[in-house]
Amino acid sequence: MAEMEEGIQRLGRQDRAIANEVQKSVRERRPLTLRRVITNEYVLHVVSAAAFLTLWHEVAASGVFKGGLCTPWEVVVRFRGLLTDTLAGLTLWGHIAASAQRIAIGFVLASAVAIPLGLFMALNPYVNALVKPVFDIFKPMPPIAWVSIAILWFGVGEESKIFIIIIGTFVPCLLNAYNGIRLIDPELYDVVKVLGGNRWNEILQVSFPASFPAIFAGLQISLSLAWTCVLAAELVASRSGLGFIIVQGMKFTDAALVIGGMVMIALVAWLSSLLIAGLEKLLCPWRRDIRDL
Amino acid sequence: MTHKIECRHIAKVFIQKGKQRVHVLEDISLFVRDNEFLVILGPGQSGKSTLLRIIAGLETPSEGEVLLDGRPVSGPGPDRGLVFQSYMLFPWKTVLGNVELGPRLRGVPREERRRIAQHYIDLVGLRGFEKHYPHQLSGGMKQRVGIARAYANNPQVMLLDEPFGQLDAQTRYFMEKETARIWETEKRTVLFVTNNIDEAIFLGDRIVTLKGKLPGRMDRVWEVDLPRPREHTDMEFLKLRHTITECCELTL
Numbered sequence: 001m002a003e004m005e006e007g008i009q010r011l012g013r014q015d016r017a018i019a020n021e022v023q024k025s026v027r028e029r030r031p032l033t034l035r036r037v038i039t040n041e042y043v044l045h046v047v048s049a050a051a052f053l054t055l056w057h058e059v060a061a062s063g064v065f066k067g068g069l070c071t072p073w074e075v076v077v078r079f080r081g082l083l084t085d086t087l088a089g090l091t092l093w094g095h096i097a098a099s100a101q102r103i104a105i106g107f108v109l110a111s112a113v114a115i116p117l118g119l120f121m122a123l124n125p126y127v128n129a130l131v132k133p134v135f136d137i138f139k140p141m142p143p144i145a146w147v148s149i150a151i152l153w154f155g156v157g158e159e160s161k162i163f164i165i166i167i168g169t170f171v172p173c174l175l176n177a178y179n180g181i182r183l184i185d186p187e188l189y190d191v192v193k194v195l196g197g198n199r200w201n202e203i204l205q206v207s208f209p210a211s212f213p214a215i216f217a218g219l220q221i222s223l224s225l226a227w228t229c230v231l232a233a234e235l236v237a238s239r240s241g242l243g244f245i246i247v248q249g250m251k252f253t254d255a256a257l258v259i260g261g262m263v264m265i266a267l268v269a270w271l272s273s274l275l276i277a278g279l280e281k282l283l284c285p286w287r288r289d290i291r292d293l
Numbered sequence: 294m295t296h297k298i299e300c301r302h303i304a305k306v307f308i309q310k311g312k313q314r315v316h317v318l319e320d321i322s323l324f325v326r327d328n329e330f331l332v333i334l335g336p337g338q339s340g341k342s343t344l345l346r347i348i349a350g351l352e353t354p355s356e357g358e359v360l361l362d363g364r365p366v367s368g369p370g371p372d373r374g375l376v377f378q379s380y381m382l383f384p385w386k387t388v389l390g391n392v393e394l395g396p397r398l399r400g401v402p403r404e405e406r407r408r409i410a411q412h413y414i415d416l417v418g419l420r421g422f423e424k425h426y427p428h429q430l431s432g433g434m435k436q437r438v439g440i441a442r443a444y445a446n447n448p449q450v451m452l453l454d455e456p457f458g459q460l461d462a463q464t465r466y467f468m469e470k471e472t473a474r475i476w477e478t479e480k481r482t483v484l485f486v487t488n489n490i491d492e493a494i495f496l497g498d499r500i501v502t503l504k505g506k507l508p509g510r511m512d513r514v515w516e517v518d519l520p521r522p523r524e525h526t527d528m529e530f531l532k533l534r535h536t537i538t539e540c541c542e543l544t545l
Contacts, residue, residue, distance in 0.1 A: 185381075187377060187381050188381055188383070190351050190375070190377075190381070191375075191377070191381050191383070191442075192398065193350075193351065193369040194350075194351070194369045194371075194375040194443075195371060195374075195395040195442075195446050196395065196398055196399060196446065197398040205383070205394070205398075206383070209383070209386075212385070285426075286384050286386070286426045286428070
C-alpha cells in the first residue's frame, strides 16, 4: 500500500515533466460537521445493522412466531455453547469443517476439469464442436435436480455430496473460462504475431492472462453455488455439516439452531469468497487498484 | 536499386456476410526508401489501415504483392514493427514487461532484453514508469509504450497506424514532436498512417494521399522539402498545407 502511494506520488511528479498528459485530483480535508457524520458510509452501515437487529429482537420478543423465532442474543448463546458441546458427536467447528471439506474437494475437482476444458473449447473449434452439444444438454439443469440421482448412485455418504457440488460448480467454471477467451480483442493476438511470436506464444502471452479475470469471476459464482449445493445435499441426508445443524433445529423446533445455522453458512461462504478474491489479487496484480486510478 | 518496401498493384476485397464483396483498396503501388519517413494521408474509410495491415503481413492482399528488400512478404515478422491505433498494450504486463515482449519472444536472455527495453523506455521518455501497469498511464504515455515496444524488437521498418488518433489536440501535437525526435535519434524506415494533414506535413519526408470513399486509391505523392525540426506555423509549411488541401478531398 505504501509502495503504491509512493508510485502515485512519483507519477504525479513525473507527469509535470511530460507536459499535460495526466491530470490528478487532489483530495481535500473537509471540516467535521454533523451532516458529514450522519451521511458517512460506515455510520449508515452501523445504523442499518442496528435497526435490523432491533426489529428482529422486538418481533421475536413479541412472540408472533411463538417458538419459530428467537432473539439474536439467543442465537449467539446457543452457538457459543456449540463451540464446546457436541451435536451428533461434533462441535460447531467439526460441522463447519465437514461442510468446508466437501466444498473444497468438490470445488477443486470441478474447477480442475472445467477450467482447462473451457479454455480448450474456446481455443480449439474441434474440441468445442465435440463437447458443446453434450454440455448444452446439461447446462440448464439445476444442480439440485441431481440430488436424488446422486443418492441412488452413491448412497448417502460423502461421495453423493461431493458429486452434487461438482455438478453445480462445473457449469459456471467452464462457461467463464470459455467466454474469457472468446471475448479477447483479436488485435491483442496481432501484437504477438507482429513481434514474431507463434500460436503457442499467443496462447501463453494473451489467451491465458487475458482470461484470468473471467476465470476468477467464474470461481466466485461457482463457490456460492457450491454452498447452495452442499446445503441441499446435507438437508436431504447427512450426519454432519451446517445443513445438518439446520435440519436438527427443524426436527426439535430449535429456532436458535436453525437461524444460527443459516448465519454460519452466510459467514463461512463470505469468508471463502474473500479467499478467492485474495487469490485473484495475488495472481492478477494488474487488476489491483484499478478503481482508484 | 531496390527500395526498402515496395507495394505492387495491391488490391483488397473483403467478403462480408458470406457473399457481399467490399473493395477496400485498388491498385496501390508505392515504395518507401531506406530510413525514409513516409506518411499515408487519407480520410476515414479510405482503406489506409488495411494497407498497413497488409504490409505488416496481418492481411493478405487479394491482388499484388508487398516486397521487403526485394523479397515478397508472406506474413507478419519481427522485421516490421507495428504501432496500433488503440495502443494494444497488455494490461497484465508492466511497462517493462510490455516493452521487452518482442526480445522475449525471440528468446533473448533476461539481462540482455532488460537492457534493450530500458534503452527504449528511456528513449520515449518513460524512465521511472517501468513498473507501472498500462491502466496507470495516460493515453500519450500508453502510446509511448506502444512505440517503445515496437522499437525494442529492432525492426527494419516501423508501421504506425494512426497512433495519435485517440489523443487530445495538445498531446497529439506534443507526441508528433516526440515522434520526430525519436526517429531522428534512431532512424528507421517509417510508414505512418494518418488522417491529419498537419501531422503528415510535420513528420513526413514524403506524403502519399489516398482518395476517399472505398475503394481507396492512390491520389498523389508529395515531397515535403522542409528542414527539420519543423514548425506548424512556418510559412512554407502553411503553403504546402494549402496546396495539399486544395488538391485532395480529406474529408468524407
